[in-house]
Amino acid sequence: MADSEVLSFEHMGLDPRLLQAIAEQGWARPTLIQEKAIPLALEGKDLLARARTGSGKTAAYAIPLLQHLLHRKATGPVIEQAVRGLVLVPTKELARQAQTMIRQLTAYCARDVRVVDVSASEDFAFQRPLLMEKPDVVVGTPSRVLSHLLQGNLNLRDSLELLVMDEADLLFSFGFEEELKTLLCHLPRIYQAFLMSATFNEDVQALKELVLHNPVTLKLQESQLPGPDQLQQFQVVCETEEDKFLLLYALLKLSLLRGKSLLFVNTLERSYRLRLFLEQFSIPACVLNGELPLRSRCHIISQFNQGFYDCVIATDEEVLGAPVKGKRQGQGSKGERSADTESGVARGIDFHNVTAVLNFDLPPSPEAYIHRAGRTARANNPGTALTFVLPTERPQLKEIEEALGGESAESMFLPYQFRMEEIEGFRYRCRDAMRSVTKQAIREARLKEIKEELLHSEKLKTYFEDNPRDLQLLRHDRPLHPAVVKPHLGHVPDYLVPPTLRGIARPHSRRKRNRPFTSHRKLKAPKTQNPLRSFKYTRKKPKTPAASAKCS
Numbered sequence: 001m002a003d004s005e006v007l008s009f010e011h012m013g014l015d016p017r018l019l020q021a022i023a024e025q026g027w028a029r030p031t032l033i034q035e036k037a038i039p040l041a042l043e044g045k046d047l048l049a050r051a052r053t054g055s056g057k058t059a060a061y062a063i064p065l066l067q068h069l070l071h072r073k074a075t076g077p078v079i080e081q082a083v084r085g086l087v088l089v090p091t092k093e094l095a096r097q098a099q100t101m102i103r104q105l106t107a108y109c110a111r112d113v114r115v116v117d118v119s120a121s122e123d124f125a126f127q128r129p130l131l132m133e134k135p136d137v138v139v140g141t142p143s144r145v146l147s148h149l150l151q152g153n154l155n156l157r158d159s160l161e162l163l164v165m166d167e168a169d170l171l172f173s174f175g176f177e178e179e180l181k182t183l184l185c186h187l188p189r190i191y192q193a194f195l196m197s198a199t200f201n202e203d204v205q206a207l208k209e210l211v212l213h214n215p216v217t218l219k220l221q222e223s224q225l226p227g228p229d230q231l232q233q234f235q236v237v238c239e240t241e242e243d244k245f246l247l248l249y250a251l252l253k254l255s256l257l258r259g260k261s262l263l264f265v266n267t268l269e270r271s272y273r274l275r276l277f278l279e280q281f282s283i284p285a286c287v288l289n290g291e292l293p294l295r296s297r298c299h300i301i302s303q304f305n306q307g308f309y310d311c312v313i314a315t316d317e318e319v320l321g322a323p324v325k326g327k328r329q330g331q332g333s334k335g336e337r338s339a340d341t342e343s344g345v346a347r348g349i350d351f352h353n354v355t356a357v358l359n360f361d362l363p364p365s366p367e368a369y370i371h372r373a374g375r376t377a378r379a380n381n382p383g384t385a386l387t388f389v390l391p392t393e394r395p396q397l398k399e400i401e402e403a404l405g406g407e408s409a410e411s412m413f414l415p416y417q418f419r420m421e422e423i424e425g426f427r428y429r430c431r432d433a434m435r436s437v438t439k440q441a442i443r444e445a446r447l448k449e450i451k452e453e454l455l456h457s458e459k460l461k462t463y464f465e466d467n468p469r470d471l472q473l474l475r476h477d478r479p480l481h482p483a484v485v486k487p488h489l490g491h492v493p494d495y496l497v498p499p500t501l502r503g504i505a506r507p508h509s510r511r512k513r514n515r516p517f518t519s520h521r522k523l524k525a526p527k528t529q530n531p532l533r534s535f536k537y538t539r540k541k542p543k544t545p546a547a548s549a550k551c552s
């Protein structure tokens with residue numbers, strides 16, 4: 001649709017205070033899902049909305065929710081203060097993110113619309129008085145909201161008018177089913193409801209029947225991920241596991257991969273393995289997983305968004321409850337979740353300006369691929385996703401490709417041609433580093449990190465509340481296993497840098513601690529800039545062996 005035909009926020013009949021907040025966000029026009037969903041929601045329709053990752057679904061439900069509340073207060077008879085909006089999300093990080101977005105949108109009407117995230121604190125006693133004040137909107141995970149309902153801290157039966165379920169496909173999948181069903185018994189018979197997600201599965205269908213009444217289904221025709229002009233998707237076949245480590249080493253150590261990157265692995269164990277491996281070369285990285293305390297997780301995300309770290313290693317493995325073997329992400333481990341189990345902590349998180357997502361391990365399902373790759377190329381920003389594939393994993397990659405792009409003749413994954421023989425000189429040091437990362441070292445590192453983060457978490461709670469500036473001194477990428485760090489490996493001798501890369505490789509050196517990126521590094525990558533900048537991809541076989549590794 002041409003720009004001129006896009007319905008603007010100004011023409012949606014929104015409260016001026018909302019418009020002011022939207023303008024402050026710098027959003028010139030609604031995204032496609034916002035343009036379609038907001039008017040329908042304002043008409044009072046139930047919505048089942050699927051739109052691609054990073055397309056602004058949070059505001060697509062938050063804006064009509066807030067408009068409804070503001071309109072109700074401004075025009076109706078004086079009404080009793082009550083909780084009229086409920087936003088359910090599958091993880092605590094998402095609850096925090098949703099609350100933040102709602103707070104930003106209510107910047108000019110904060111007195112009229114109050115929001116409380118009930119997942120933010122472990123402490124029920126702390127939340128009870130907040131809920132007694134009857135905030136207009138409550139945000140939380142189903143289990144937390146249900147606990148408050150059962151304890152009598154929250155009553156929705158007489159007041160709820162609007163229910164939102166974000167990442168709806170996950171809400172049922174990770175054992176929330178029973179809790180959700182019980183929770184729904186505490187809601188009134190009639191309310192407006194929105195179900196939102198980037199991916200739908202049969203659980204969404206079940207939820208739809210439980211909560212929606214004659215909904216409008218918005219399955220936007222756009223693909224589940226941004227198009228190739230915004231998101232470039234590559235795959236690289238690595239012959240062995242060792243090749244994966246070697247290639248990653250070269251990409252990071254020679255700064256062939258520039259900007260902020262998210263590395264995805266399939267298990268917690270792998271995330272620490274990778275971190276300890278990189279650590280030996282003085283390549284700092286944080287690990288982000290659901291085993292860490294919530295405050296640490298949120299702090300890592302916030303620091304990453306502020307530019308403190310180049311590299312975060314994330315896992316979408318379910319933690320604290322045994323992951324269910326052979327189960328796809330987003331598919332039912334129903335009823336098997338322990339009270340605090342959460343799904344992958346990166347799901348739905350709005351990481352800012354990620355230039356590249358690296359699937360160091362092949363995602364276990366097409367849904368997992370979508371949600372991982374969707375952490376880059378968000379809003380209008382460009383991004384790159386690079387997937388490492390072992391020869392035995394080719395059939396799974398094909399499955400992902402077919403699920404995403406159909407059986408179109410042209411592969412959606414561009415081959416990332418890399419001449420591994422050029423980095424053979426690094427193999428010995430990589431092998432050596434891999435050998436140092438024993439199971440014992442991983443166990444110790446994991447334990448150490450948890451202990452440290454629990455300590456941090458307490459500090460974050462008390463001291464840093466009064467000294468927010470000091471938060472910046474707390475880092476999550478310090479070496480976990482100093483005993484295995486080999487200072488000489490931090491240096492890359494010139495003779496090891498492949499001749500074809502000499503002009504472009506910038507051997508990575510550990511940055512000074514406690515410093516975020518200098519301001520120029522915070523800048524977004526220009527649209528045309530490919531973070532995997534040192535190589536060009538070719539759809540056809542290169543004519544000469546060197547043709548695939550051209551300097552940009």
Ligand SMILES: Nc1ncnc2c1ncn2[C@@H]1O[C@H](COP(=O)(O)OP(=O)(O)OP(=O)(O)O)[C@@H](O)[C@H]1O
Nearest residue numbers: 027029030031053054055056057058198348350379
């Ligand atoms: N109209 C808009 N114009 C520009 N940017 C926007 C607009 N609306 C939202 N955004 C930005 O887009 C980014 C992604 O938004 P959001 O997190 O809501 O995406 P999402 O669709 O929920 O993604 P996911 O499916 O991954 O959870 C955010 O940084 C948000 O500030």
